[in-house]
Amino acid sequence: MSTQCGSKIDFKQVDEIIQSYGSKKSNLIAILQQVQEKFRYLPEDVMTYIGTKIEGLSPATVYGVATFYTQFSLEPKGKYEIRVCDGTACHVRGSMPVLNAIKARLNLKEGQLTSDDALFSLETVSCLGACGLAPVVVINGTVYPQMTSDGIKVILDTIAKEGA
């Protein structure tokens, strides 16, 4: 999937997305999800565009919705999206050491969510519903069960070698 950050955005694609769901306020979240799927984040220009295109919306309300839900990202995500589950079960079984190991391995500074080489982005989620396999890490849809701080380093190294 290509990242179209900063470069010209094809608004025709945005129109297609709006039309496929219907140009209604109640479809905003689904539209934004599809936009993020396509562009890997929500570009400000696209949010403004949607806010002016759909009746009943404004750029401010679109921005409000985009910043309310944690799924939406206003910055480009990495090629590999790491989701560490920090739900109760995973927390109790040791999700924090895994999270710290990832931050250390990716050299992420305080508040930084995407690695400098844009290969990985990291977020914690509240519960993936796979509590029997705690602690759980998901990378681009693949679920890694019973993770440890050593295990996750091996996985990241493997992905980095293959994916860079």
Add this chain to the structure above:
Amino acid sequence: MVKFDIKKEQEKANEHIKEQGLRVLVCAGTGCVANGSLKVIEKFRELGANVSTLTSYDKMTVVPTGCHGFCEQGVLVIIPDKDITYVRVKEADVEEIYQSHIVENKPVERLLYTDPHTNQHIHKSEDINFYAKQTRTALANCGHINAESIEEAIAVRGYEALTKVLEENNPDAVIKEIEDSGLRGRGGGGFPTGRKWRFTAANMGGKSYVVCNGDEGDPGAFMDRSVMEGDPHKLLEGMAIAAFAIGADEGYIYVRAEYPLAIKRLRKAIADAEAAGLLGKNIMGTDFSFELHIKEGAGAFVCGEETALMASIEGERGMPRSKPPFPAYKGLFGRPTLINNVETLANVPVILLNGASWFNSFGTEKSKGTKTFALTGEVKNTGLIEVPMGTTLREIVFDIGGGIRGDKKFKAVQIGGPSGGCLTEEHLDMPMDYDNLIKAGAMVGSGGLVVLNEDTCIVEIARFFMNFTQNESCGKCVPCREGTKQMLKILEKIVAGRGEMEDLDTLEELAIAVKDGSLCGLGKTAPNPVLSTLKYFRDEYIAHIRDKKCPAGVCTALKKIVIKEDLCKGCTKCARTCPVGAISGEVKLPHVIDQSKCIKCEACLGACPFKAIVKE
């Protein structure tokens, strides 16, 4: 006039299942998929191609099912014809199962479940303690049918209840049946379902909606996910019956974004049901139409609250609205709306098929029926269970759950997620139901049960939950937005070793303010874990504050790492391992850790060959 011959369809479906030959059921719920079940399925399919040449079966069909619930023992493989359940199956084991059992009829003993008490190998899942003690009604079909086949759903009596309801054509009778069953909301509120239906039906006439709350935001809960993944048609049927009863013709299932498999299975189920005339316009050829849509969440715990959920469906920020007006009167898009949890709706067809008196033969006086629980944390058998209301905590944790992992000491069970509270040893023999739990300062909630052992710091758990609810607070009302923030600050102070005794009073005052003043359930229940842990584990808080000690040895700031003088041989390994140079000493003489420099990373602990370094 109902133009759907359910008996004929069931016969057809059962024929089709017979034609599948030998069925091999492999769990393809999210958990087992993570453990490689898709590879297991592929391998079985590959090998099974020649089953007719090697056995008397003319065909072998590998069936991906929904979650069996025994997640600790995944991947689960059940072969009904051979009366066998295999556990912890890996791709590399498939060949042996195929050759030894399917072809030569010799069970593979090493892949059977071993009972921890008798050390016996168990063949059938019904005999495994984990299952034997359960009463699966909402989860009855999960793990036994192909979750993506409407035919298999029909074979296990799917849509039979809907057929009956449409044939009898009496919405009022349906509502009465649900009222008589005693079913209460399974999402956490425990509001009598039949009464909610009655209220909503009273406003019928114009446009009404049925909404299913599939947000399941509680960390540690995955019951609704399993129903949606494992038996989606049951949910669709429950919603259709509800719509008929309250006069709705359109509905939404709100599923959280973190459940992509559930979304996929639900979409397929809806499409298949529409194609079969069991959903959509003129269901079964009658006047009743019910159009069902799926709305995906976008990552907001607060959207599990019914008014926030409806705001989200309307395309807005998921912020709750004041009640009254209640959704039954004015809900989605301003119309009368019935909003129920997934498990509540999944119980509807079951109740209508078996009758209200069957359902209320289970449970306690005011809490009827069964309840699913997600049993996780420091328990041996983590997984998904369903038991009659009134089952005790002891039975759940020690019987079905198999006891504490590593045989450590039971400390508490956290129930009800971030809105819930703790149950301790004194509650082990309490029958679990809505009212008993509220009396104990907890709540059934969605049914997430996290078992905590002696190595868990209760104060840290309270901080963890407050951190969660603070993050998820939508910000609309001051008591929740500011109150949870201040409560969190105090808890963070305490686990960092900077707590003061007055903090406990402030914490309690704030908790009451937040509970009383918040607009919605998130704020109203956010203080519960704090109040509950203060009630039962006040000593642990005091230890953190007054003695600057963490009894469970968890809170980093309160950890003290010490070198035992009498055991230290002065080998200097620890001093060389320490990343911050906090250890000093001469060769062959006891070394010392400078506590002001120590960052508690415990590297030295692991490095010492004489086990001379300990945590105090």
